[in-house]
Amino acid sequence: MKVLILTHGTRGDVQPYAALALALQNAGHHAVLAAPAASASLAEPHNLPFAPVHDGPNTLLDAPHIRQAIETNYRGLAGKKVALQVMRASKPLMARVFTDMVTVAQAGADLVVHGPSIPGHRIAEALGVPAVAALLQPVWVPTASFANPMIPLPLPRALNRASYLPFRMMLRSFGAVADKMLDLPRRRGRHDFLRRPDGGPATVLHGFSRHLLPPGTDYPAWVHTTGFWFLPAASTWRPPEDLAAFLAAGAPPVYIGFGSMAGTDPHRIGRVVTDAIRLTGMRAVLVSGWGGIAVDDLPARTEEVFVLDQAPHDWLFPRMAVIVHHGGSGTTGAALASGRPQVICPFVADQPFWAARAHAAGVASAPLPQRHLTAQGLAAAIRQATGEETMARRAGQLADAIRGEDGTKSAITVLESLA
Template sequence: MCGRKPKAVFMAFGTQGDVYPLAAIAAAFATDQKQYNVILITHSAHQSLSSHLGEKHVEFCAVSSPPVLSADQNNGIEGEGKSLFLLEKKKITRDHRRECFSLIERLFGDDTSVDGDLIVINFFALEGWSLAECFSIRCIVAAPYVVPYSAPATFERQFQREFPLLYKYLIEAPAGKVCWKDVDHWMWPLFTENWGSWRNDDLHLSPCPFTDPVTGIPTWYDRPQSPLVMYGFSKEVVECPAYWPSRVRVCGFWFLPIEWQFTCTKCRETLLYDSSGHQFEEDYLCPRHLELQNFVKASPIFIGLSAIGSMGFLKDPRSFISVLQAVLSTTNYKFILFTGGYEPLESAVRTIATEATLDQNSWSEDCLSLFNGRLFCFFSSIPYSWLFPKCAAVIHHGGSGTTAAVLQAGTPQVVCPFVLDQFYWAERMHWLGVSPEPLSRNHLLPDKNDDRSIQEAARVLSLAIHDALSSRVKIRAAEIAEKIFLENGVSEAIKYLKEELSLS
């Protein structure tokens, strides 16, 4: 063994909800295992993590690719426009993979492999699996949600027909070795052309994992261990079926350190909380944010769209605000809106405030009120663990991080999913009894900005809020919060990593 320190590389791509939980594990691992060099590889758009990670001695390495391509970006595009979009997408993918290879080569290419080296990936960083194979590094999967995609219904039948020996190799695998359950659960995209050509042409590996690059025959002589898969959610919330691979570990939710969740440095500095990080003193916000502190005393309804804007779904922010205004006109509710850093929504809020001839001198840099003070718009961030327990209900898109925070707070939910795992969480929350039936997106973001569409969306949203505020849902939300209160998902993840690496 060489004299260098072992390296733990955490490779996480996607939105904040995809990346930040793995960053939290990286920081905790670096604190627990000081003999390691710990590195996070993610998008440059998440640069704000750099300072937090630096305090924990975690190196931040950025790639230039965007966290997400607009989900609706290619809808309605035909002919040459669609071709250009697909070409641009291929170029982004090609450049992204090239940057990933360069970073891993810089980290591992000039060193003799150390037994403790590892690469931890999320489901949007499958490059890491092949790169780990290329440099003979152990690979572990860590995800804050269940696999957000599933294999086509015909996948197993086609696989068996095209790769009969490999299928036999996986089906008949000894206990503890990589097997068909691993492929069916999360590995299946690695056997598609999209990944095969990159593995073969750029990494000089076999196009198919677990096969010899020369003969294409399964590596019967070298069966790898089934990879560790860690999930960042609670067993009290998600059922863990028997057909999952035996090496899946469910940790509990991966909540971020409190100090990462502030935009305002003064609020962070004046925050007082106990050692558990959950119980806050009442008067903690800085003077600039006393208006926010006073507003939440009225138990408003929170609404936040997080990454939905950047995904391309919030095409008409004014129609969305009009829906909220229509709800306010027929109810006694108050809303607190977090804009999630989405500039078009923030611009629409400021424009409406200007048109209403509000006194701009009363505006602060990151908050203002609309509609007679009943809609409080906040452009920064405050820990959800402080805010959500003070809210009557939380309306959100079903992202895993927001869902976990609402469950922890014991607050009723209204979920409007848009993409991927958000639909799973929306259905799961309804099944658990902590929210009414999920909303369709047009009930939050109407397709048309006309009075009829706005009023219909407002009617449905009002009914959903009414159902969420029922005693039945409130009681159930409190029960779930009590069950997950003692869980510490990040600590559990560190425990599983240490077991995997035989660390004390």
Template sequence: MKIVIAAAGSYGDVAPYTGLGARLREAGHDVALATHDAYAPLVRTAGMEFRRLPADPRAGRPDGDGDGPAPEASPGDRRALLRKAAAFIRELGTGLADATTDSTELLLLSTTTAPLGRSLAEAYGIPCWDLPLHPNAPTGDFAPPVSGTRSLGRWGNRAVGRLSHRVVDRLYADASRELRTRLDLPPATPRTLRRRAEAAGPPVLHGFSEVLVPRPEDWPGGLDIVGNWWPWHAPEAQLPSSVQDFLAAGPPPVFIGFGSMAGGAGERLGALAVAALRRAKVRGVLQSGWAGLTTGPDTLATDDILTIGEVPHALLFPHMSAVVHHCGAGTAAAGLRAAVPTVPVPVTADQPFWAARLAAMGAATAPIPFRDLAAEHAADRLADALTRATADPAHRARARSAAGRLAVEDGAGAVAEAVARLTA
């Protein structure tokens, strides 16, 4: 079957689909992944065809990531961010149209691409499935992940969930109209397209684990949680020799990285991380990420802190004593999979949701909101969290228990089985 996966955004929005695509290829399908140029090498080394999406994932996104404004944004900032997001989406629509051809037989869509992909599926007369990385269907169990962690009660949570859908519908309105005109389709709003999809009932397969989010009982049929899709890496891949040497030189270090968050704040965050690591008397691995996390030359010359670039979490995290990160969905799951405690530092969008989930299950310390890292005693607060994460055996025990449950899940295999049923 000729399958196109369309995913847009930061590394965490795209990388899980490389593992999924590789599994579908193993099942005999012809798979292309449409995404941004930055991820072309990863897509190709995973054995898939790369199809370009032109939009810049850093444009219109606070700190380079997330689905909405940063928590501290003013009303004026929010309007500016929404305008940038709308421009990003309009450019994305053009790329999606170019990436889909009349030979495509199935579209698999991320949260960002789904509102536009439905029109492409209509134009080509092919099925399309939503494959989100976080729960976005309204439920009474919790408010939408992008709205924060506060519950408004069952009625309120569902109401906010429906409202969030309407906000997304408005955000995609111009891009959807332009795309449907290009495809010679009759006018239809994103809301209409979403409701048609809900009524038709194609499978919605969520790429996260019930270890963190049990399936809400009030979800309708067809909404399934299948387990994580892990970013692809070569089976023979190993850690860089510099990392292996560092690990061998002392006790397990703490990982600190903020992924695609905090662009331009690398020097400040690096200094803060070094101060916290030394006050907690633990070694550290700093991942530069989009922030450009870095330390001074004097720090790089010591043997207690190592700065690295991109290294697969699946290879690195099992060697850590704890992991400090922004709590994107994939990174949060990767920490659990490695059976190590987390110190969550959520920035925006769904990150506070995942941070709260980790803390509630006991596999993480209490979250430290990213904005609090600018406070006067931030290094002391982070150092205290590092001490608790590395010294309290309960955190590691809870993480180890979760890792055992994750190990028996096969999210990519579940999608492959669903595709097999479609073609039977």
């Protein structure tokens, strides 16, 4: 079976799809990952067939005013104005992305798997093959059990299902771009990736764990919540000698990293983080990511703090005492699988949802929103996460359940049933 996987976004957005491609390859299928050119490093160590596409809206993320608006959830009038600017600028950029993906698809496929912002269902329709929407957040398929996690306001339960509609409607502008590239009839409902061309429900994969969702989630049978999709460290990867020496030199440290979140004031966050570590008296591994934590006043390694660009989560996290992170879906899943307690400092989007769910599951302290983060508050949360036996025990129990799902294997079983 030849599977074309279409996705876009930052590293954390793309990595789960790379994990699915690798699992398909290991199961004897041929998987091609079409993703931003900047994410090629995810595929190369695993010898995954990779089709680079334009980096699209990722190129906007370095603009300070756009970064600030994104990471404050477009609050206030100024934020709303920037949101409109981003939408206008993103449309022609996504047109370049879609053009590249249509070109990649000309090589053919038996099945198209795509992220929600990609009109992969229309590309699959042009190829005459099934499409599967692969979703990393529970923000697209309506449920009555909880409101759309991307809605930052409390809603009455009666509006839970309706709260999912605006985000699906947002994708119509991108769908209109795809219409111009594909020689397909403009049928009713063509922009709804939850529907097949014949109007029936499309197969959906949820690349996250049911164990973290609120109880009573009423997803239909065509939605498969498989568990998280983890990309393992490459077989050739070895930890740097100085990192291995640091870990061996003392008690397990605190991990602190905010992934691809660039941060609106990384120097403030850097001061908060380093002050919090001093208050706890613990050692720490700081991962700078895209610059969310600036620690220019620290050497790369001291006896207490080790500064790192990145390392595979499946290797690093189990060696930590507690994991402090931003609450992205992939990082949350990796932290859960490691069995370590967590402190989550959400920035934006679905991150507050995952932070709240990890806390409700008993594996994380109460969420600490990044914009309100203080050294004293972070130090207190770290002490709680490392000091509560019940949290450590629950983290271990939930890790067993998360790993037991084997999300990519479950996803492949669903995909094979469609071929």
